[in-house]
Amino acid sequence: MAGSQDMFDAIVMADERFHGEGYREGYEEGSSLGVMEGRQHGSLQGARIGSEIGCYQGFAFAWKCLLHSCTAEKDSRKMKVLESLIGMIQKFPYDDPTYDKLHEDLDKIRGKFKQFCSLLNVQPDFKISAEGSGLSF
């Protein structure tokens, strides 16, 4: 009697069993495709942010050299802002994408950079793209 129950089970539950197997296979494949897509996306976003901050850093170091002889009282704010910008860029946690204040700190760096440009009376024109950044004046 038990034997014929199993036989019927095998037939009756076939649909559900195949459905289950198919779901598990699909889930695994989807997960690994998702991880790949996520990695690509993260890589792109990360590159953009790194590229943007890299531009600011290059800009800041170049100006640090150019202004190195500036000791006048009226230049004190310029120098303070420059040091602050360099400090913020160096403190930025490049290896922790889960840092909870990532976007807040990035906005602060952007704000400091804009303030520095305003004090220099320079209007740089950034083109930040996946292919790399360009800087034109």
Place this chain on the structure above:
Amino acid sequence: MKDSLVLLGRVPAHPDSRCWFLAWNPAGTLLASCGGDRRIRIWGTEGDSWICKSVISEGHQRTVRKVAWSPCGNYLASASFDATTCIWKKNQDDFECVTTLEGHENEVKSVAWAPSGNLLATCSRDKSVWVWEVDEEDEYECVSVLNSHTQDVKHVVWHPSQELLASASYDDTVKLYREEEDDWVCCATLEGHESTVWSLAFDPSGQRLASCSDDRTVRIWRQYPPGNEQGVACSGSDPNWKCVCTLSGFHSRTIYDIAWCQLTGALATACGDDAIRVFEEDPNSDPQQPTFSLTAHLHQAHSQDVNCVAWNPKEPGLLASCSDDGEVAFWKYQRPEGL
């Protein structure tokens, strides 16, 4: 309520265009208006009527959205959609541009002078608020670029006595900023409005802030410093702000501007339903839960949206308003009897 707001006169300030904003000079003798025609006009009284004493026609390539007088009354700042802010020095009836502040990426929406006269704030559609410092030689320097809002910033206003700045945004919030070690930081975010916050006004004491919104409400916020009697919790040394009153059901469209009279405490609003309303705080209301009553409601104050209302700083009850219809109107407000 019918006679509490009486029309004194109208002028076609910005013909064939919109009049966006008005500002009385600190002495209360002149009114500056600005508009979509890219011009700024200065109005003064001659007998019983208002006449145009000066026009500033060069200076901006696009709409002038806001104007603000310095606390000393000798300078006028203008914020424009052309992404610049101009500072004009007054010399009798002439205005000379002393400097143009650049830096915003797109339309500048507001400009405001701090009560000390040494600081200026601007805000823009680029989502940022800039704080500028001016020295004795009329040199302006950017002191901070604040990226706290997540959308277009519509308005900035300074506290009447403290160096505290408030901003209103399309992101539905109001933010407050103060100086901390040579830089400016956002010290509070006021959430509650369900849509764009268009304008702000501090009460005469600076303890309360009124905000008006596209959600058709006015909210009154109160400052609770650390260690306050009411036991309102504060984090760190920054005061906490709580919404203590919401005026809803009075306006049928977006409220574009709000003005808190520094002489009488009356609150005026400019609405997209073409009306001007005035509210007064009930005499025995609880400071922690104040109640306000509508004391004037003037339908069709203008033929289109009212963009701005401004109380004269010296003459109690004198109110100016302007509209998309290009006109400026002057009103006499009298608190109704028996209130």
